[in-house]
Amino acid sequence: MAERERILKIRNLNISFKTDSGTVNAIRGVNLDLYRGETIAIVGESGSGKSVTTKAIMGIMANNGTIDSGSIEYTWHDENTGEVRTEDIVKLNEKQMQKEIRGRKIAMVFQDPMTSLNPTMTIGKQIMEPMIYHYGKSKEEAYAKSLELLELVGITDAEKRMKNYPHQLSGGMRQRIVIAIALSCDPYVLICDEPTTALDVTIQAKILELIQDIQKKKNLSVIYITHDLGVVAKVADYVNVMYAGKIIETGTIDEIFYDPRHPYTWGLLSAMPDLDTNDPELYTIPGTPPNLAVPVKGDAFAPRNQYALNIDLRVEPPMFEVPGSTTHKVASWLMHPNAPKIEMPHALKKRLEKMEKGGK
Secondary structure: OOOOOEEEEEEEEEEEEEEOOEEEEEEEEEEEEEEOOOEEEEEOOOOOOHHHHHHHHHOOOOOOEEEEEEEEEEEEEOOOOOOEEEEEHHHOOHHHHHHHHEOOOEEEEOOOHHHHOOOOOOHHHHHHHHHHHHHOOOHHHHHHHHHHHHHHOOOOOHHHHHOOOHHHOOHHHHHHHHHHHHHOOOOOEEEEEOOOOOOOHHHHHHHHHHHHHHHHHHOOEEEEEEOOHHHHHHHOOEEEEEEOOEEEEEEEHHHHHHOOOOHHHHHHHHOOOOOOOOOOOOOOOOOOOOOOOOOOOOOOOHHHOOOOOHHHHOOOOOOEEOOOOOOOEEOOHHHOOOOOOOOOOHHHHHHHHHHHHHOO
16 A cells, blocks of 8 residues: 655644634644545534634634644645655745645635635636736636636536626536636645535535546545535545534544544434434534633533533543544543443434445
């Protein structure tokens, strides 16, 4: 098996926001790895810190946000020297981010294509612009590459579409244009922030297939941000479950879907809609996420966790390795050797067994 090539390494990332009601500690010690050609998904409820983490990678933080500590190391092959270089994105200024990283090495597809596109510019101009800015391509070269990209993302009659404005296209087409713009400078990493939320189910499936297809052709590394575990099952190699600004469980897609260990992950999987269920109501995780403007004591999930131990209210759990796995880690005191042995809910266990038999 070929050695995996790490392209992104996030260590102990802490991000806070100054607000009228005090300082919100939105990201609390996030660690994350992304390897070449692989797909990781970051899942969790709204407000868990998924988008903030990836916006920090892109260097597009809100004005009231601060990276308090930690590093985001990006590694790539220098096209000119052939050397392997590593850069800590946290230490780059806005000008360096704009010139070196954003759009050129790491690109992002946002959830609402209408807010990503400029309504006053033609589609063609918007795809050509990054190539002219980053690589100094002539208009003719950029135009030719734009036509190729439109065909790559499955848009027919590309010449005609180049002259269109965003409002003249459907939602699915606009999202394809956003993907074409993201790919225009041949980035190594593509971040997809809920890329299919605003689209209907059939278009959603096509967009996911398109991203996977392009990923294989270009050996891209992809980060998906989503709260939809159905999407995760289709696209991810590795899953990071986030809660209250921390990653609380991480593992391969099979480990998270068929052998989840954190009670929060149990809750997320139980809340997935299931056509075969006999339950009259959809499961919901009780309670609400904590207010991160107030310092968290112990395990942030403890007040919502029916399996919480006494220590959960006092001490934050470390990341425990799941025995027998090098990839599966869980931040829960239930993983401690001396903790009581708690089984996942019976209904969830039956459901996951059925899913496993049916395949993903």
